[in-house]
Amino acid sequence: MNKIWSWIMLGALCALLSACASSSKHANQGVDLPPPDTTTASGAYEGGSDYRVGAQDLLEISVFGVQDLNRQARVNSNGQITLPLLGAVMAGGRTIPELEAELAKRYAEGFLQNPQVTIFVKEYTSxxxxxxxxxxxxxxxxxxxxxxxxxxxxxxxxxxxxxxxxxxxxxxxxxxxxxxxxxxxxxxxxxxxxxxxxxxxxxxxxxxxxxxxxxxxxxxxxxxxxxxxxx
The missing domain is CATH 3.10.560.10 (Outer membrane lipoprotein wza domain like)
Incomplete structure (x- = not known):
């Protein structure tokens, strides 16, 4: 009886050690890598407000409820994009919220009432x-x-x-x-x-x-x- 109990205890100990090893292994998978400084234009855009648009970035611009104004625009070497109704707009050096606010303001000046502009950086080639x-x-x-x-x-x-x-x-x-x-x-x-x-x-x-x-x-x-x- 004591021999059987010893085998049971040994099996339980092995299972516990295996579980601990597995837990330790998987715990190392989630190491937190800090992103780069957000005060510069460095770093891929992930929806944060600090990324500043650069030359050759591809922007996906949507105006809620106005399908004809939705389009993709590539930032040229001068930092500008060209949009319907607005013409050339300076995008380079601006954050996404800043550019969204600027486009909404310009569309509201004689074109749309309370426009809602959303911008997504599809390619950040800068x-x-x-x-x-x-x-x-x-x-x-x-x-x-x-x-x-x-x-x-x-x-x-x-x-x-x-x-x-x-x-x-x-x-x-x-x-x-x-x-x-x-x-x-x-x-x-x-x-x-x-x-x-x-x-x-x-x-x-x-x-x-x-x-x-x-x-x-x-x-x-x-x-x-x-x-x-x-x-």
Whole structure:
């Protein structure tokens, strides 16, 4: 009887340890990565009020109840968009709420009564991400939509043959300081590690396997689960 009870207790202990391990593993999936400084134009637009429109951004503009005024408009190199009834409108440098208010004001001046204007940034091509290191095509690429780390690497046609899957570093300007986080791409692909969103002005560096660079020393100091550290 005592032997049977011992086996039951052992089984329960194993199950408890397994559950704890599983909980710890999944707890690391939700690491909070701070977005870049919102006082500048950096960063992909997610509906926040601080993003400022830039050249080549594609805006989707809707005027409630007036289907003929709904359209997409690309911001030109001078920061302007062209809209029916209004002609050229300066959009560059304005936040989305500011531009919505300006369009509503101008439509109300002789065209519409209490117009409700909604703007969505469909492509924010004024934002760029830099990819360096062991990639097939390193370079500077535009962000034309919500982009994750894996998607950004794919823009550079993936990693080179000698890339270190555990040696991927993401650098970002946060609260006036340059910060960095290390990622294990193999773990990201398996879903064991978060695939963070990439913002404008981010820098992604992929280490070569076996290299002894300064980045390698940084990797030794970074926690295993991609917490941003000040550099």
């Amino acid at each position: 934002q760029r991400v830099t990819l360096e290191g062991a990639l097939k095509k390193p370079g500077i690429y535009p962000l034309t939509g919500k982009t994750t780390l894996l998607q950004a690497i794919a823009m550079a046609e993936g990693m080179a043959e000698m890339a270190d899957l555990q040696g991927v570093i993401l650098f970002r300007q946060v609260d006036g300081e340059r910060k960095g986080a290390a990622f294990d791409i193999a773990a990201v692909r398996r879903g064991e590690m978060m695939d963070p969103q990439i913002y404008g002005d981010d820098i992604i560096v992929v280490e070569h396997s076996g290299s002894r660079s300064a980045f390698r020393e940084f990797l030794r100091t970074v926690p295993a689960w991609a917490l941003f550290l000040t550099l």
